[in-house]
Amino acid sequence: MKKFVKLGMFSLASLALLAGCGNSSSNDSEKGGSDSKTIDKLTIGFVPSRDADEIVTATEPLKQLVIDQMKEEGYTIKDVDISVGTSYEAVGESLSSGTMDVGFIPGGTYTLYDDGAEVLLTATRQGLSVDSDDPKEWNDNKPIEQTDDQVVSYRSIAIAGPSEKGQELADKVNSGEELTWDDLNSASWAISSSSSSAGYIYPSLWLNEKYDKTLLDLDSAVQADSYASAAARLAAGQIDVMVSYADARIDYIDQWTNEFGRKESIWDETNVIGVTEPIYNDTISVSKNSPLMNDDLKKALSNAFIEIGNTDEGKEVISIYNHFGYAPAESSDYDAERKAQELIQSLGE
Numbered sequence: 001m002k003k004f005v006k007l008g009m010f011s012l013a014s015l016a017l018l019a020g021c022g023n024s025s026s027n028d029s030e031k032g033g034s035d036s037k038t039i040d041k042l043t044i045g046f047v048p049s050r051d052a053d054e055i056v057t058a059t060e061p062l063k064q065l066v067i068d069q070m071k072e073e074g075y076t077i078k079d080v081d082i083s084v085g086t087s088y089e090a091v092g093e094s095l096s097s098g099t100m101d102v103g104f105i106p107g108g109t110y111t112l113y114d115d116g117a118e119v120l121l122t123a124t125r126q127g128l129s130v131d132s133d134d135p136k137e138w139n140d141n142k143p144i145e146q147t148d149d150q151v152v153s154y155r156s157i158a159i160a161g162p163s164e165k166g167q168e169l170a171d172k173v174n175s176g177e178e179l180t181w182d183d184l185n186s187a188s189w190a191i192s193s194s195s196s197s198a199g200y201i202y203p204s205l206w207l208n209e210k211y212d213k214t215l216l217d218l219d220s221a222v223q224a225d226s227y228a229s230a231a232a233r234l235a236a237g238q239i240d241v242m243v244s245y246a247d248a249r250i251d252y253i254d255q256w257t258n259e260f261g262r263k264e265s266i267w268d269e270t271n272v273i274g275v276t277e278p279i280y281n282d283t284i285s286v287s288k289n290s291p292l293m294n295d296d297l298k299k300a301l302s303n304a305f306i307e308i309g310n311t312d313e314g315k316e317v318i319s320i321y322n323h324f325g326y327a328p329a330e331s332s333d334y335d336a337e338r339k340a341q342e343l344i345q346s347l348g349e
Contacts, residue, residue: 038076044102045091051228052084058320065308073300088195098289107337108197110283120302121284122329127151138272155246156198158274161234170271181211187240188220190230198245202276235260
């Protein structure tokens with residue numbers, strides 16, 4: 001079996017991420033014993049699962065929300081610095097090294113860097129109108145819609161686009177045929193970085209379970225820097241298949257026709273050809289090595305982000321990641337993710 005080599009791990013790009021964003025604090029007690037706690041700068045990083053400019057614009061209000069809510073927790077924060085990493089790994093490395101204080105990262109990224117990152121919260125998100133292992137069921141019940149149900153897990157799906165090959169694969173699925181490895185390998189794919197749960201890890205597990213293969217066995221697979229760029233390539237016919245979180249198409253309904261130049265809707269031109277097992281939701285994690293971090297600050301940050309997620313303004317900000325709110329998390333919540341990582345690494349043994 002081919003050795004499963006992680007793509008882009010320990011990216012040099014992370015050296016540039018948040019360079020010089022050192023923090024200082026006037027906390028009088030490591031455990032928050034003082035009523036006066038001032039932080040000069042709190043750094044928050046987001047992974048590039050969407051276009052970086054889009055994330056920066058959408059999360060701008062978060063700065064003041066964090067400042068205001070942390071004041072309720074007894075902290076005076078002078079500045080909140082928000083940035084988007086050049087890769088998932090770059091954010092994980094920055095948390096691990098202590099040059100970033102807080103990271104909004106997937107479970108896959110967290111488990112890869114949990115030697116230097118600690119999970120505080122898990123995101124809740126709206127459920128979807130379809131949650132099935134059968135890709136045909138997703139196609140028979142389009143358009144997929146969000147429901148009022150709050151869930152702590154989601155699926156990754158393989159989406160075939162409007163290219164001739166993409167439509168060929170979709171027709172087979174929708175006629176009830178089982179796709180073969182040769183079918184999949186004849187297509188061109190867009191995948192994410194190796195620590196992305198939805199864009200890499202779980203799709204590889206799906207391929208391994210069904211075909212004894214992984215994404216690295218595909219003859220034609222390119223790493224996209226975001227789901228937005230993958231969707232744009234899919235619309236342009238530059239790729240035949242992309243892998244993403246299950247509600248990605250909801251996010252790109254307007255862009256599909258307005259920006260990507262398609263005349264038909266994303267629901268008419270795309271179909272699901274593969275579905276993974278459920279994936280535990282994204283995390284808000286903090287650095288174990290940040291000079292700011294202590295137990296009192298972690299508790300305050302947890303309380304603050306939960307409260308932010310309960311407000312209308314906060315929900316609007318975090319909707320960029322399809323987060324609806326936050327709940328306390330434990331490291332053990334991501335044991336299944338660790339097992340997934342271990343299985344992937346064992347594929348080459």
